[in-house]
Amino acid sequence: MPDLTATAVACPNIAFIKYWGNRDDALRLPTNGSISMNLDGLCTITRVTFEPDLPADALSLNGIPASEPARQRVQDFLACLRQMARTELHARVDSHSNFPTGAGIASSASAFAALSLAASTALGLDLPLADLSRLARRGSGSACRSVPGGFVEWQAGHGDEDSYAVTIAPPDHWALVDCIAVVSRSHKGITSSEGHRSAWTSPLQAARVADAPRRLDLCRRAILDRDFASLVDIIELDSNLMHAVMATSTPSLIYYQPATLAVIQAVRRWRGEGLPVGYTIDAGPNVHVITLAEYAGPVADRLQGIEGVEQVICAGPGGPARLVSGDDAPSDAPEGCRTGG
Numbered sequence: 001m002p003d004l005t006a007t008a009v010a011c012p013n014i015a016f017i018k019y020w021g022n023r024d025d026a027l028r029l030p031t032n033g034s035i036s037m038n039l040d041g042l043c044t045i046t047r048v049t050f051e052p053d054l055p056a057d058a059l060s061l062n063g064i065p066a067s068e069p070a071r072q073r074v075q076d077f078l079a080c081l082r083q084m085a086r087t088e089l090h091a092r093v094d095s096h097s098n099f100p101t102g103a104g105i106a107s108s109a110s111a112f113a114a115l116s117l118a119a120s121t122a123l124g125l126d127l128p129l130a131d132l133s134r135l136a137r138r139g140s141g142s143a144c145r146s147v148p149g150g151f152v153e154w155q156a157g158h159g160d161e162d163s164y165a166v167t168i169a170p171p172d173h174w175a176l177v178d179c180i181a182v183v184s185r186s187h188k189g190i191t192s193s194e195g196h197r198s199a200w201t202s203p204l205q206a207a208r209v210a211d212a213p214r215r216l217d218l219c220r221r222a223i224l225d226r227d228f229a230s231l232v233d234i235i236e237l238d239s240n241l242m243h244a245v246m247a248t249s250t251p252s253l254i255y256y257q258p259a260t261l262a263v264i265q266a267v268r269r270w271r272g273e274g275l276p277v278g279y280t281i282d283a284g285p286n287v288h289v290i291t292l293a294e295y296a297g298p299v300a301d302r303l304q305g306i307e308g309v310e311q312v313i314c315a316g317p318g319g320p321a322r323l324v325s326g327d328d329a330p331s332d333a334p335e336g337c338r339t340g341g
Contacts, residue, residue, distance in 0.1 A: 081135070
C-alpha cells in the first residue's frame with residue numbers, strides 16, 4: 001500500500017530553442033523540438049496527499065486557494081494518474097514557488113514537473129525518467145524539460161510514446177548564468193496555452209517550424225562545445241522568431257514592455273563593448289540575459305541600473321526534479337532554493 005503522500009521539488013527552465021505551437025493540444029505534442037537549461041536556486045516545491053474522504057482535488061498556490069481554472073487544470077492532470085494507478089482517490093496539492101509565477105519564467109514547467117513526481121510517488125508508481133517526462137508534458141509542455149537535469153532537449157517525437165525530454169549535458173558541463181531582468185511580476189493577460197493554440201494563425205509559424213531542426217543542431221553543438229558566441233547567435237534568433245510569430249498571430253500577442261526593449265538594446269550595446277552576453281525571452285516581458293559565470297555579478301549590476309527593471313534573479317544550470325522530505329515543505333523559500341538580485 002503506497003503512503004499516499006509525497007513531496008517533490010523541480011526547477012523552472014529557460015528555453016534556448018523555443019516550444020511554441022502544438023501538433024496535438026490535448027497531449028501537448030510540440031510542432032518542433034526544443035532545448036533548455038534548468039535554473040538552479042529557483043524552484044517549485046509541491047506536496048501531494050491523496051485522501052479517502054476528499055470529494056474533489058484541492059489546490060493551494062503559495063498558501064492561497066487556487067482559482068477554479070487552475071484547480072480544474074490540476075484535476076484534469078491528476079485524472080491521468082488516477083487512471084494509471086487504478087484509483088478514484090482525490091488529492092490535496094500544496095505548491096510553493098520562490099520566484100514570480102505566470103510572468104514568463106516557466107512557473108508551469110517547475111510546477112507540473114514537481115507535481116508529476118510527487119503525485120506518481122504518492123500513488124506508488126515508480127515511473128522511469130522518460131515516462132515521468134511524458135507525464136509532466138501532459139500538464140504543461142515545457143514541464144517535461146524540468147524533469148531531467150542540466151541542459152535538456154525535448155524530442156518532438158512522432159506521438160505520445162516518444163515525445164519526452166533528455167539531458168544532453170549535466171549541470172556542471174558549462175558555467176552559464178541566466179540573469180533574469182524582471183520588468184513585471186504580473187500574470188500575463190494571455191496564457192501560453194492560449195498562445196500555442198493561435199500559433200498557426202501566423203504566416204511566419206510554418207517557416208519557424210521548418211527551420212527548427214537547423215537551429216536545434218546549432219544550439220546543441222554550441223552547448224556541447226561550450227561555444228558562447230554561437231550560442232548567443234542562435235538563441236537570440238530563435239527568441240526573435242517566436243516573438244515575431246506571436247506578434248503576427250490572431251489575436252496578436254505582444255508581451256514586450258518598454259523595459260523589455262531597453263534591456264535588449266543594452267545587451268546588444270554591452271556585447272559590442274566586449275561583454276559576453278545574450279538575451280532570450282519566453283512568453284512574457286521578462287528578459288533572460290545569458291552570460292558566463294565570472295561575469296554574472298557585473299551583468300546583474302548593470303541590469304539593475306536600467307529603468308523599469310524591478311529585480312534581477314541569477315541562476316546557473318540546475319538539477320533534475322527530485323523527492324524531498326515532507327518536513328522540508330511547503331515554505332515560501334524552500335531549503336536549497338536561492339534567489340539573487
